[in-house]
Amino acid sequence: MLAAAALLAPATAFADPAQTYYERAFVVAAHARCDLFEPGIDRALTAATAQARGAALRSGAVATDLGAVAARARARARAVSCNDPQLAIVRDRVDNAFAGWSRTARMTFPGEARPWLANRTDYSSATWRLMQASSVGASPVTFGIAGKDRGSELMAVVSWYGRPRPMSARIVLRDTTKIPRPWLAKGNLVPEAGRASYWAAEVSTAEATLLSEGKRAGDAWTFPAAAAAALERLDPREAFAVEFHFRDGSVATVPFEAGDFAAGRAFLAMGML
Template sequence: MTIGRTALKTKAALLAAAVLCAPQVASAGPADTYYERAFMVAADRRCGLFDARIDAALGAATAQARGAALRSGAAETDLSATAARARSRAHAVSCQDPQLATVKGRVDDAFSGWLRTPRMTFPGERADWIANRMRSAAAGWRLQQTSIVGASPVAFGYAGEGEASELVAVVSFVGRSRPTGARIVLRDPNKVPRAWLAGDGLVPASSRASLWAADVAPASRELLAEGRRTGEVWRFPASTAAALERLDPRETFAIEFHFRDGSVATAKFEAGDFAAGRAFLAMGML
């Protein structure tokens, strides 16, 4: 099945869902699409409609719809209220409703195409997340965004071998000097509750949270940028993902590399559809 046919089937399934969750909506904008997908997620949790892999596909599509709505100008508070309305509507619909059974069949059919999709690009405003579900015995990127600091390429995301993957940054610094530590810096929601989109995109130092890499090792050549022969892989705790998923997709986060002389090299990244990419990987390797 082509991506185009998958998209058409997904749209048809969501139109069917709209009959149950928002019959007054004539044409769906980004926020309406998010509402429809959030409704299906809530109905699934309540009624156990789908198997685990369809759950993951629907989760990826819902996260993607939320990102699209935020990029179109929807406020985060409004989308939280939208999700709450979707959950309320899903709670009011009987699990034995014939229309829900029809929607279930259409969603199963639509998202079965996602299950057979090995790679997907999740576009952002400035940078993309590239997801890859193809199984390989060698090390490889599963979810990746690239950046640069000076003349040194930096990649961040999930990488691993076989079914295993972990959250890492891979950098190939020009010259002999190597950093002694690396950390992710991003908005601290306890200090700045709303998305930070001003200035150069990175929240001021006084309002940042930081997450230090757990360790570093020589990077496998399969993870290096094209033309690079050596580099380091910095591994971050699994809990880092939850912090990144709390960001607005338009927000910037950065990886700081700290050197013995006190200097810091900073590579910037866009939060984008990181959550959707993770959910896409949750469908399993092919």
């Protein structure tokens, strides 16, 4: 357990990603049993555990193997007494390790090609809380969670270059009920028969603070909350896309990477600063 505490610092390089995931999963499970931490540390641990899982998958670990790793961590946590002196030491070390992280406003969650950028700074104007940048042709597209004050929504903001405006937009990704295993085809989308889609609920003029650098106008497409939950279920190495559908029947497909979207949302759940 004392060795575990050394691996729990948020800045630790993932020398052994699966072992790091085990250590963090163990402490999360021990906290669930013994109520070890304040809510802020609890949420920081949740984010860090999701981040460790993503790092392990990108290093080549198999999802089913990581499921077994998490099961071992939970079993170990069940076997430890909540009054164990070593657990108390682990609790104190984790408190110290994550206290600084709970006060961190910005984080980058690296991916294979595209990172997620997270920002917990509390602005009164609209800002990206969690975002990933992409493009279709010469048109920049930003996707993620945005809002102002303490509200936020899942959206895509696009500034079109030399094209008419689309009629509709949707997120397309693997349907985990049809294809349970991750679709890891070098950034390619899962075949049509295995896809789920989430259509945008509305479109509006994007606020200036959400536009890509150098752009003066754009459209903001807002998606349902269920789409965010579906993204969290993807393997970090999987691709998804935002499709824009035009009146002439053409479709502009914008590629994105699932990456550590789940870890980024858990980081945001720590609250605004």
